[in-house]
Amino acid sequence: xxxxxxxxxxxxxxxxxxxxxxxxxxxxxxxxxxxxxxxxxxxxxxxxxxxxxxxxxxxxxxxxxxxxxxxxxxxxxxxxxxxxxxxxxxxxxxxxxxxxxxxxxxxxxxxxxxxxxxxxxxxxxxxxxxxxxxxxxxxxxxxxxxxxxxxxxxxxxxxxxxxxxxxxxxxxxxxxxxxxxxxxxxxxxxxxxxxxxxxxxxxxxxxxxxxxxxxxxxxxxxxxxxxxxxxxxxxxxxxxxxxxxxxxxxxxxxxxxxxx
Amino acid sequence: xxxxxxxxxxxxxxxxxxxxxxxxxxxxxxxxxxxxxxxxxxxxxxxxxxxxxxxxxxxxxxxxxxxxxxxxxxxxxxxxxxxxxxxxxxxxxxxxxxxxxxxxxxxxxxxxxxxxxxxxxxxxxxxxxxxxxxxxxxxxxxxxxxxxxxxxxxxxxxxxxxxxxxxxxxxxxxxxxxxxxxxxxxxxxxxxxxxxxxxxxxxxx
Numbered sequence: 001x002x003x004x005x006x007x008x009x010x011x012x013x014x015x016x017x018x019x020x021x022x023x024x025x026x027x028x029x030x031x032x033x034x035x036x037x038x039x040x041x042x043x044x045x046x047x048x049x050x051x052x053x054x055x056x057x058x059x060x061x062x063x064x065x066x067x068x069x070x071x072x073x074x075x076x077x078x079x080x081x082x083x084x085x086x087x088x089x090x091x092x093x094x095x096x097x098x099x100x101x102x103x104x105x106x107x108x109x110x111x112x113x114x115x116x117x118x119x120x121x122x123x124x125x126x127x128x129x130x131x132x133x134x135x136x137x138x139x140x141x142x143x144x145x146x147x148x149x150x151x152x153x154x155x156x157x158x159x160x161x162x163x164x165x166x167x168x169x170x171x172x173x174x175x176x177x178x179x180x181x182x183x184x185x186x187x188x189x190x191x192x193x194x195x196x197x198x199x200x201x202x203x204x205x206x207x208x209x210x211x212x213x214x215x216x217x218x219x220x221x222x223x224x225x226x227x228x229x230x231x232x233x234x235x236x237x238x239x240x241x242x243x244x245x246x247x248x249x250x251x252x253x254x255x256x257x258x259x260x
Numbered sequence: 261x262x263x264x265x266x267x268x269x270x271x272x273x274x275x276x277x278x279x280x281x282x283x284x285x286x287x288x289x290x291x292x293x294x295x296x297x298x299x300x301x302x303x304x305x306x307x308x309x310x311x312x313x314x315x316x317x318x319x320x321x322x323x324x325x326x327x328x329x330x331x332x333x334x335x336x337x338x339x340x341x342x343x344x345x346x347x348x349x350x351x352x353x354x355x356x357x358x359x360x361x362x363x364x365x366x367x368x369x370x371x372x373x374x375x376x377x378x379x380x381x382x383x384x385x386x387x388x389x390x391x392x393x394x395x396x397x398x399x400x401x402x403x404x405x406x407x408x409x410x411x412x413x414x415x416x417x418x419x420x421x422x423x424x425x426x427x428x429x430x431x432x433x434x435x436x437x438x439x440x441x442x443x444x445x446x447x448x449x450x451x452x453x454x455x456x457x458x459x460x461x462x463x464x465x
Contacts, residue, residue: 016378017378018410019379022282022283023282023283048441048443048444049441049443049444051445051448054448054449054450054452054453055450057410057411057452058378058410058411058412059411080450080451080452083450083451083452085452085455087411087414088414089414089418090418091415091418091419091422094411094414094415094418095377095415098377098378098411098415099377101378102377102378244377244378244379244380245377245378247377247380247382248375248377248382249377251382251383255422
Protein backbone atom coordinates (compact mmCIF):
# COMPACT_ATOMS: atom_id res chain seq x y z
CA UNK A 1 0.00 0.00 0.00
CA UNK A 2 0.95 3.65 -0.24
CA UNK A 3 3.77 4.73 2.02
CA UNK A 4 3.25 8.43 2.68
CA UNK A 5 6.74 8.80 4.17
CA UNK A 6 8.12 7.98 0.76
CA UNK A 7 7.37 11.36 -0.79
CA UNK A 8 9.20 10.85 -4.10
CA UNK A 9 9.85 7.54 -5.80
CA UNK A 10 11.01 6.33 -9.19
CA UNK A 11 9.07 3.65 -10.97
CA UNK A 12 8.45 1.92 -14.25
CA UNK A 13 4.93 2.51 -15.52
CA UNK A 14 2.56 2.01 -18.39
CA UNK A 15 0.28 4.90 -19.40
CA UNK A 16 -3.33 3.66 -19.61
CA UNK A 17 -5.32 6.90 -19.64
CA UNK A 18 -4.49 10.45 -20.59
CA UNK A 19 -6.54 13.64 -20.76
CA UNK A 20 -5.90 17.36 -21.02
CA UNK A 21 -6.00 19.46 -17.87
CA UNK A 22 -5.90 23.26 -17.76
CA UNK A 23 -3.82 25.12 -20.32
CA UNK A 24 -0.80 22.88 -20.64
CA UNK A 25 -1.05 20.03 -18.12
CA UNK A 26 -2.11 16.44 -18.60
CA UNK A 27 -3.96 14.12 -16.25
CA UNK A 28 -2.51 10.63 -16.45
CA UNK A 29 -3.37 7.19 -15.10
CA UNK A 30 -0.45 4.80 -14.85
CA UNK A 31 -0.13 1.14 -13.99
CA UNK A 32 2.99 0.49 -11.94
CA UNK A 33 4.42 -2.79 -10.59
CA UNK A 34 4.71 -1.84 -6.90
CA UNK A 35 2.05 0.87 -6.54
CA UNK A 36 -0.72 -0.42 -8.79
CA UNK A 37 -2.84 2.28 -10.38
CA UNK A 38 -1.38 5.75 -9.87
CA UNK A 39 -3.26 8.89 -10.94
CA UNK A 40 -1.47 12.17 -11.32
CA UNK A 41 -0.64 15.28 -13.25
CA UNK A 42 2.20 16.00 -15.66
CA UNK A 43 2.63 19.75 -15.43
CA UNK A 44 3.37 21.58 -18.68
CA UNK A 45 3.31 18.29 -20.65
CA UNK A 46 1.55 19.94 -23.60
CA UNK A 47 4.19 22.65 -23.97
CA UNK A 48 6.57 22.36 -26.91
CA UNK A 49 9.68 22.54 -24.74
CA UNK A 50 8.37 20.14 -22.07
CA UNK A 51 10.95 17.52 -21.07
CA UNK A 52 8.27 15.07 -20.02
CA UNK A 53 5.56 15.64 -22.68
CA UNK A 54 7.14 13.54 -25.45
CA UNK A 55 7.47 10.54 -23.13
CA UNK A 56 3.87 10.56 -21.97
CA UNK A 57 1.33 9.07 -24.33
CA UNK A 58 -1.20 6.27 -24.21
CA UNK A 59 0.39 2.78 -24.00
CA UNK A 60 3.95 4.07 -23.53
CA UNK A 61 6.16 2.03 -21.22
CA UNK A 62 8.11 4.62 -19.27
CA UNK A 63 10.30 5.19 -16.25
CA UNK A 64 9.48 8.30 -14.23
CA UNK A 65 9.65 10.06 -10.92
CA UNK A 66 6.42 10.33 -8.90
CA UNK A 67 5.88 12.89 -6.17
CA UNK A 68 3.02 11.91 -3.88
CA UNK A 69 0.69 14.61 -2.61
CA UNK A 70 -2.48 14.61 -0.53
CA UNK A 71 -4.61 14.63 -3.68
CA UNK A 72 -3.00 14.12 -7.09
CA UNK A 73 0.59 12.98 -7.62
CA UNK A 74 2.88 14.93 -9.90
CA UNK A 75 5.07 13.24 -12.50
CA UNK A 76 8.58 14.34 -13.46
CA UNK A 77 11.74 13.17 -15.24
CA UNK A 78 10.20 10.66 -17.62
CA UNK A 79 12.16 8.38 -19.90
CA UNK A 80 10.66 6.10 -22.58
CA UNK A 81 11.50 2.40 -22.24
CA UNK A 82 9.27 1.18 -25.09
CA UNK A 83 6.86 3.21 -27.25
CA UNK A 84 5.51 0.10 -29.03
CA UNK A 85 6.16 1.67 -32.43
CA UNK A 86 4.75 -1.48 -34.07
CA UNK A 87 1.25 -0.22 -33.21
CA UNK A 88 1.66 2.93 -35.29
CA UNK A 89 -0.25 2.82 -38.59
CA UNK A 90 -1.91 -0.46 -37.57
CA UNK A 91 -5.43 0.17 -36.34
CA UNK A 92 -6.02 -3.52 -35.52
CA UNK A 93 -3.09 -3.62 -33.11
CA UNK A 94 -3.81 -0.16 -31.73
CA UNK A 95 -7.47 -0.92 -30.93
CA UNK A 96 -6.55 -4.18 -29.18
CA UNK A 97 -3.69 -2.51 -27.28
CA UNK A 98 -6.03 0.23 -26.03
CA UNK A 99 -8.55 -2.45 -24.96
CA UNK A 100 -5.82 -4.36 -23.09
CA UNK A 101 -4.78 -1.17 -21.29
CA UNK A 102 -8.37 -0.31 -20.35
CA UNK A 103 -9.22 -3.69 -18.82
CA UNK A 104 -5.89 -3.76 -16.98
CA UNK A 105 -6.79 -0.35 -15.50
CA UNK A 106 -10.21 -1.65 -14.44
CA UNK A 107 -8.74 -4.69 -12.72
CA UNK A 108 -6.05 -2.58 -10.97
CA UNK A 109 -6.32 -1.18 -7.49
CA UNK A 110 -4.98 2.28 -6.62
CA UNK A 111 -1.71 1.93 -4.68
CA UNK A 112 -2.15 -1.86 -4.61
CA UNK A 113 1.00 -3.73 -5.60
CA UNK A 114 0.42 -6.05 -8.57
CA UNK A 115 3.67 -6.95 -10.33
CA UNK A 116 2.07 -9.85 -12.19
CA UNK A 117 -0.61 -7.67 -13.77
CA UNK A 118 1.95 -5.04 -14.76
CA UNK A 119 4.31 -7.65 -16.26
CA UNK A 120 1.43 -9.34 -18.10
CA UNK A 121 0.34 -6.03 -19.66
CA UNK A 122 3.86 -5.05 -20.77
CA UNK A 123 4.53 -8.58 -22.09
CA UNK A 124 1.20 -8.76 -23.95
CA UNK A 125 1.70 -5.35 -25.60
CA UNK A 126 5.21 -6.41 -26.70
CA UNK A 127 3.81 -9.65 -28.12
CA UNK A 128 0.89 -7.87 -29.81
CA UNK A 129 3.42 -5.56 -31.46
CA UNK A 130 5.13 -8.56 -33.13
CA UNK A 131 2.39 -11.13 -33.71
CA UNK A 132 -0.24 -11.31 -36.45
CA UNK A 133 -2.47 -13.60 -34.34
CA UNK A 134 -4.35 -10.63 -32.83
CA UNK A 135 -7.43 -12.55 -31.69
CA UNK A 136 -5.59 -15.39 -29.94
CA UNK A 137 -3.23 -13.05 -28.08
CA UNK A 138 -6.20 -10.97 -26.91
CA UNK A 139 -7.97 -14.08 -25.58
CA UNK A 140 -4.75 -15.29 -23.90
CA UNK A 141 -4.30 -11.86 -22.30
CA UNK A 142 -7.93 -11.76 -21.08
CA UNK A 143 -7.80 -15.16 -19.38
CA UNK A 144 -4.36 -14.52 -17.85
CA UNK A 145 -5.59 -11.16 -16.52
CA UNK A 146 -8.65 -12.85 -14.99
CA UNK A 147 -6.39 -15.51 -13.44
CA UNK A 148 -3.96 -12.96 -11.98
CA UNK A 149 -6.84 -10.87 -10.60
CA UNK A 150 -8.41 -13.87 -8.86
CA UNK A 151 -11.32 -14.29 -11.27
CA UNK A 152 -10.09 -17.33 -13.22
CA UNK A 153 -13.12 -19.15 -14.66
CA UNK A 154 -13.72 -22.66 -13.27
CA UNK A 155 -13.18 -25.01 -16.20
CA UNK A 156 -12.77 -28.44 -14.49
CA UNK A 157 -15.70 -28.67 -12.06
CA UNK A 158 -19.36 -27.89 -12.77
CA UNK A 159 -20.16 -24.65 -10.94
CA UNK A 160 -23.77 -25.82 -10.52
CA UNK A 161 -23.41 -29.41 -9.25
CA UNK A 162 -19.78 -29.48 -8.09
CA UNK A 163 -19.08 -32.60 -10.18
CA UNK A 164 -16.06 -33.06 -12.45
CA UNK A 165 -16.71 -31.91 -16.02
CA UNK A 166 -16.54 -34.76 -18.54
CA UNK A 167 -15.22 -34.00 -22.03
CA UNK A 168 -18.12 -32.81 -24.20
CA UNK A 169 -20.29 -29.85 -25.06
CA UNK A 170 -21.39 -27.86 -21.99
CA UNK A 171 -22.50 -24.37 -21.00
CA UNK A 172 -20.80 -21.36 -19.42
CA UNK A 173 -22.28 -19.27 -16.63
CA UNK A 174 -20.77 -15.81 -16.12
CA UNK A 175 -22.53 -15.16 -12.81
CA UNK A 176 -21.35 -18.53 -11.38
CA UNK A 177 -17.92 -18.05 -12.97
CA UNK A 178 -17.42 -21.26 -14.89
CA UNK A 179 -18.63 -24.28 -16.83
CA UNK A 180 -22.07 -25.75 -16.11
CA UNK A 181 -22.44 -29.45 -16.95
CA UNK A 182 -25.05 -29.76 -19.68
CA UNK A 183 -26.78 -32.59 -17.73
CA UNK A 184 -27.18 -30.57 -14.50
CA UNK A 185 -30.29 -28.49 -14.08
CA UNK A 186 -29.13 -24.84 -14.01
CA UNK A 187 -30.64 -22.59 -11.35
CA UNK A 188 -32.06 -19.16 -12.18
CA UNK A 189 -29.53 -16.58 -13.23
CA UNK A 190 -28.07 -14.93 -16.33
CA UNK A 191 -28.51 -16.81 -19.62
CA UNK A 192 -25.95 -19.57 -20.15
CA UNK A 193 -23.57 -19.44 -23.10
CA UNK A 194 -22.90 -22.56 -25.19
CA UNK A 195 -19.39 -23.93 -24.52
CA UNK A 196 -18.53 -26.58 -27.15
CA UNK A 197 -15.81 -29.13 -26.36
CA UNK A 198 -13.13 -27.37 -28.46
CA UNK A 199 -13.88 -24.03 -26.79
CA UNK A 200 -13.45 -25.57 -23.31
CA UNK A 201 -10.21 -27.21 -24.46
CA UNK A 202 -8.92 -23.86 -25.77
CA UNK A 203 -9.94 -22.01 -22.59
CA UNK A 204 -8.05 -24.60 -20.47
CA UNK A 205 -5.00 -24.52 -22.73
CA UNK A 206 -4.63 -20.71 -22.88
CA UNK A 207 -5.28 -20.50 -19.14
CA UNK A 208 -2.52 -22.97 -18.24
CA UNK A 209 0.15 -22.09 -20.81
CA UNK A 210 2.50 -19.27 -21.63
CA UNK A 211 2.30 -17.50 -24.99
CA UNK A 212 5.32 -19.35 -26.44
CA UNK A 213 3.19 -22.56 -26.31
CA UNK A 214 -0.15 -20.91 -27.11
CA UNK A 215 1.16 -19.25 -30.29
CA UNK A 216 1.91 -22.70 -31.81
CA UNK A 217 -1.74 -23.76 -31.65
CA UNK A 218 -3.90 -23.60 -34.76
CA UNK A 219 -7.45 -22.58 -33.81
CA UNK A 220 -10.45 -22.43 -36.14
CA UNK A 221 -12.45 -19.19 -36.31
CA UNK A 222 -15.60 -20.73 -34.79
CA UNK A 223 -13.75 -21.85 -31.64
CA UNK A 224 -12.09 -18.42 -31.38
CA UNK A 225 -15.48 -16.70 -31.73
CA UNK A 226 -17.03 -18.92 -29.02
CA UNK A 227 -14.06 -18.28 -26.70
CA UNK A 228 -14.38 -14.54 -27.32
CA UNK A 229 -18.11 -14.60 -26.54
CA UNK A 230 -17.54 -16.40 -23.23
CA UNK A 231 -14.63 -14.22 -22.07
CA UNK A 232 -16.34 -11.00 -23.21
CA UNK A 233 -19.47 -11.84 -21.23
CA UNK A 234 -17.52 -12.96 -18.18
CA UNK A 235 -15.34 -9.81 -18.15
CA UNK A 236 -18.45 -7.65 -18.54
CA UNK A 237 -20.07 -9.48 -15.61
CA UNK A 238 -16.94 -9.25 -13.42
CA UNK A 239 -16.39 -5.52 -14.09
CA UNK A 240 -20.06 -4.64 -13.88
CA UNK A 241 -20.03 -2.98 -17.30
CA UNK A 242 -18.48 -3.32 -20.75
CA UNK A 243 -15.04 -1.82 -21.35
CA UNK A 244 -15.61 1.36 -23.38
CA UNK A 245 -12.93 0.47 -25.94
CA UNK A 246 -14.62 -2.85 -26.76
CA UNK A 247 -17.05 -1.21 -29.21
CA UNK A 248 -14.26 0.41 -31.25
CA UNK A 249 -12.20 -2.82 -31.23
CA UNK A 250 -15.20 -4.80 -32.53
CA UNK A 251 -15.83 -2.18 -35.23
CA UNK A 252 -12.25 -2.54 -36.47
CA UNK A 253 -12.52 -6.37 -36.37
CA UNK A 254 -15.71 -6.16 -38.44
CA UNK A 255 -13.98 -3.91 -40.98
CA UNK A 256 -11.10 -6.42 -41.20
CA UNK A 257 -13.58 -9.24 -41.85
CA UNK A 258 -15.38 -7.22 -44.54
CA UNK A 259 -12.10 -6.54 -46.29
CA UNK A 260 -11.23 -10.27 -46.50
CA UNK B 261 -18.11 25.54 -6.96
CA UNK B 262 -16.80 28.49 -4.92
CA UNK B 263 -15.42 27.74 -1.49
CA UNK B 264 -15.00 31.44 -0.74
CA UNK B 265 -18.22 33.24 0.10
CA UNK B 266 -18.20 37.05 0.14
CA UNK B 267 -21.79 37.28 1.51
CA UNK B 268 -22.56 39.48 -1.52
CA UNK B 269 -24.67 37.40 -3.92
CA UNK B 270 -23.76 39.38 -7.08
CA UNK B 271 -20.03 38.86 -6.41
CA UNK B 272 -20.47 35.16 -5.59
CA UNK B 273 -22.46 34.69 -8.79
CA UNK B 274 -19.67 36.14 -10.96
CA UNK B 275 -16.96 34.21 -9.05
CA UNK B 276 -18.87 31.00 -9.69
CA UNK B 277 -19.35 31.91 -13.36
CA UNK B 278 -15.60 32.49 -13.83
CA UNK B 279 -14.81 29.17 -12.17
CA UNK B 280 -16.66 27.36 -14.93
CA UNK B 281 -13.95 28.49 -17.38
CA UNK B 282 -11.07 26.06 -18.01
CA UNK B 283 -7.96 26.73 -15.93
CA UNK B 284 -9.71 29.19 -13.56
CA UNK B 285 -9.70 28.21 -9.91
CA UNK B 286 -11.42 29.91 -6.94
CA UNK B 287 -8.56 32.39 -6.32
CA UNK B 288 -8.25 33.44 -9.99
CA UNK B 289 -12.04 33.75 -10.24
CA UNK B 290 -12.08 36.01 -7.20
CA UNK B 291 -9.21 38.13 -8.57
CA UNK B 292 -10.96 38.58 -11.94
CA UNK B 293 -14.23 39.51 -10.21
CA UNK B 294 -12.59 42.17 -8.05
CA UNK B 295 -10.76 43.49 -11.12
CA UNK B 296 -14.14 43.85 -12.87
CA UNK B 297 -15.48 45.81 -9.88
CA UNK B 298 -12.68 48.34 -10.42
CA UNK B 299 -13.29 48.57 -14.18
CA UNK B 300 -15.38 51.36 -15.77
CA UNK B 301 -18.99 50.47 -16.56
CA UNK B 302 -18.38 50.84 -20.34
CA UNK B 303 -15.47 48.39 -20.21
CA UNK B 304 -17.58 45.85 -18.31
CA UNK B 305 -20.41 46.32 -20.80
CA UNK B 306 -17.98 45.78 -23.69
CA UNK B 307 -16.74 42.54 -22.10
CA UNK B 308 -20.28 41.28 -21.50
CA UNK B 309 -21.35 42.24 -25.04
CA UNK B 310 -18.29 40.47 -26.53
CA UNK B 311 -19.09 37.32 -24.53
CA UNK B 312 -22.70 37.37 -25.72
CA UNK B 313 -21.60 38.24 -29.28
CA UNK B 314 -19.74 34.96 -29.71
CA UNK B 315 -22.89 33.07 -28.77
CA UNK B 316 -25.20 35.16 -30.98
CA UNK B 317 -23.04 35.68 -34.07
CA UNK B 318 -20.98 32.52 -34.40
CA UNK B 319 -21.88 29.31 -36.15
CA UNK B 320 -19.91 26.48 -37.78
CA UNK B 321 -18.97 26.57 -41.44
CA UNK B 322 -21.22 24.19 -43.40
CA UNK B 323 -18.22 22.92 -45.40
CA UNK B 324 -15.27 22.57 -43.03
CA UNK B 325 -17.01 22.95 -39.62
CA UNK B 326 -14.56 25.64 -38.54
CA UNK B 327 -16.03 28.42 -36.40
CA UNK B 328 -17.44 31.15 -38.63
CA UNK B 329 -19.74 34.18 -38.64
CA UNK B 330 -21.36 33.11 -41.93
CA UNK B 331 -22.64 29.81 -43.28
CA UNK B 332 -19.28 29.48 -45.06
CA UNK B 333 -16.05 30.55 -43.33
CA UNK B 334 -13.61 33.02 -44.87
CA UNK B 335 -11.24 30.18 -45.83
CA UNK B 336 -13.85 28.04 -47.63
CA UNK B 337 -15.25 31.06 -49.48
CA UNK B 338 -11.80 32.27 -50.60
CA UNK B 339 -11.55 31.42 -54.35
CA UNK B 340 -7.76 31.86 -54.32
CA UNK B 341 -7.29 28.80 -52.11
CA UNK B 342 -6.69 25.31 -53.49
CA UNK B 343 -9.97 23.47 -52.95
CA UNK B 344 -8.41 20.14 -54.00
CA UNK B 345 -6.29 19.87 -50.85
CA UNK B 346 -7.93 19.34 -47.46
CA UNK B 347 -6.04 19.52 -44.19
CA UNK B 348 -7.83 17.51 -41.47
CA UNK B 349 -7.41 18.92 -37.95
CA UNK B 350 -8.70 17.99 -34.50
CA UNK B 351 -10.03 21.36 -33.28
CA UNK B 352 -10.79 24.87 -34.65
CA UNK B 353 -7.75 26.18 -32.71
CA UNK B 354 -5.54 23.95 -34.89
CA UNK B 355 -6.76 25.87 -37.98
CA UNK B 356 -5.47 29.09 -36.38
CA UNK B 357 -2.10 27.45 -35.63
CA UNK B 358 -1.64 26.22 -39.22
CA UNK B 359 -2.86 29.54 -40.68
CA UNK B 360 -0.16 31.29 -38.59
CA UNK B 361 2.46 29.45 -40.65
CA UNK B 362 1.09 31.20 -43.81
CA UNK B 363 2.34 28.29 -45.92
CA UNK B 364 -0.82 26.22 -46.37
CA UNK B 365 -3.15 27.42 -49.11
CA UNK B 366 -5.69 24.59 -49.17
CA UNK B 367 -8.92 24.08 -47.21
CA UNK B 368 -9.55 22.53 -43.80
CA UNK B 369 -11.81 19.96 -42.20
CA UNK B 370 -12.35 20.12 -38.43
CA UNK B 371 -13.09 16.78 -36.72
CA UNK B 372 -13.92 18.14 -33.24
CA UNK B 373 -11.83 15.58 -31.39
CA UNK B 374 -9.98 12.33 -31.95
CA UNK B 375 -10.90 8.68 -31.66
CA UNK B 376 -10.54 7.85 -27.97
CA UNK B 377 -11.92 4.34 -27.28
CA UNK B 378 -11.31 4.54 -23.51
CA UNK B 379 -13.54 7.64 -23.37
CA UNK B 380 -16.12 5.97 -25.64
CA UNK B 381 -15.38 8.46 -28.45
CA UNK B 382 -15.54 6.60 -31.73
CA UNK B 383 -15.54 7.68 -35.40
CA UNK B 384 -19.30 8.29 -35.24
CA UNK B 385 -18.78 11.05 -32.66
CA UNK B 386 -16.47 12.99 -35.00
CA UNK B 387 -17.02 14.78 -38.32
CA UNK B 388 -15.60 11.81 -40.26
CA UNK B 389 -18.72 10.91 -42.27
CA UNK B 390 -18.92 14.59 -43.33
CA UNK B 391 -15.34 14.28 -44.61
CA UNK B 392 -16.40 11.22 -46.62
CA UNK B 393 -19.19 13.29 -48.20
CA UNK B 394 -16.75 16.07 -49.09
CA UNK B 395 -14.44 13.59 -50.82
CA UNK B 396 -17.38 11.99 -52.68
CA UNK B 397 -18.90 15.28 -53.81
CA UNK B 398 -15.75 17.22 -54.71
CA UNK B 399 -12.62 16.63 -56.74
CA UNK B 400 -10.07 16.14 -53.97
CA UNK B 401 -6.43 15.40 -54.83
CA UNK B 402 -4.84 15.30 -51.38
CA UNK B 403 -5.85 14.84 -47.75
CA UNK B 404 -3.29 16.07 -45.22
CA UNK B 405 -3.96 14.54 -41.81
CA UNK B 406 -2.81 16.98 -39.13
CA UNK B 407 -4.01 15.22 -35.97
CA UNK B 408 -1.67 15.40 -32.97
CA UNK B 409 1.26 12.95 -32.90
CA UNK B 410 -0.25 10.92 -30.04
CA UNK B 411 -1.58 7.35 -30.09
CA UNK B 412 -5.15 8.68 -30.33
CA UNK B 413 -4.10 11.06 -33.12
CA UNK B 414 -2.40 8.14 -34.92
CA UNK B 415 -5.52 5.96 -34.49
CA UNK B 416 -7.67 8.71 -36.01
CA UNK B 417 -5.19 9.20 -38.87
CA UNK B 418 -5.13 5.45 -39.59
CA UNK B 419 -8.92 5.28 -39.53
CA UNK B 420 -9.24 8.21 -41.98
CA UNK B 421 -6.51 6.73 -44.21
CA UNK B 422 -8.36 3.38 -44.44
CA UNK B 423 -11.66 5.15 -45.06
CA UNK B 424 -10.24 7.37 -47.84
CA UNK B 425 -8.51 4.41 -49.52
CA UNK B 426 -11.78 2.45 -49.53
CA UNK B 427 -13.50 5.44 -51.09
CA UNK B 428 -11.01 6.60 -53.72
CA UNK B 429 -7.54 5.11 -54.14
CA UNK B 430 -6.40 8.02 -56.35
CA UNK B 431 -6.57 10.52 -53.46
CA UNK B 432 -3.12 11.26 -52.03
CA UNK B 433 -3.01 10.92 -48.22
CA UNK B 434 -0.24 12.48 -46.19
CA UNK B 435 0.57 13.06 -42.53
CA UNK B 436 2.39 16.04 -41.01
CA UNK B 437 6.11 15.30 -40.57
CA UNK B 438 7.43 14.58 -37.08
CA UNK B 439 10.82 15.50 -35.72
CA UNK B 440 12.78 17.61 -33.27
CA UNK B 441 11.06 20.83 -32.18
CA UNK B 442 13.02 24.10 -32.47
CA UNK B 443 14.97 24.85 -29.32
CA UNK B 444 14.72 21.30 -27.95
CA UNK B 445 17.50 19.20 -26.45
CA UNK B 446 18.20 15.74 -27.98
CA UNK B 447 18.97 14.40 -24.48
CA UNK B 448 15.33 14.81 -23.49
CA UNK B 449 13.69 13.80 -26.75
CA UNK B 450 11.70 10.54 -26.64
CA UNK B 451 12.76 7.62 -28.84
CA UNK B 452 9.62 7.71 -30.97
CA UNK B 453 10.32 11.32 -32.02
CA UNK B 454 14.00 10.47 -32.64
CA UNK B 455 12.99 7.52 -34.86
CA UNK B 456 10.77 9.83 -36.91
CA UNK B 457 13.42 12.56 -37.01
CA UNK B 458 16.06 10.09 -38.25
CA UNK B 459 13.72 8.54 -40.82
CA UNK B 460 12.71 11.97 -42.14
CA UNK B 461 16.21 13.48 -42.04
CA UNK B 462 17.04 15.96 -44.81
CA UNK B 463 20.24 16.43 -46.78
CA UNK B 464 22.40 19.49 -46.05
CA UNK B 465 23.97 19.55 -49.54
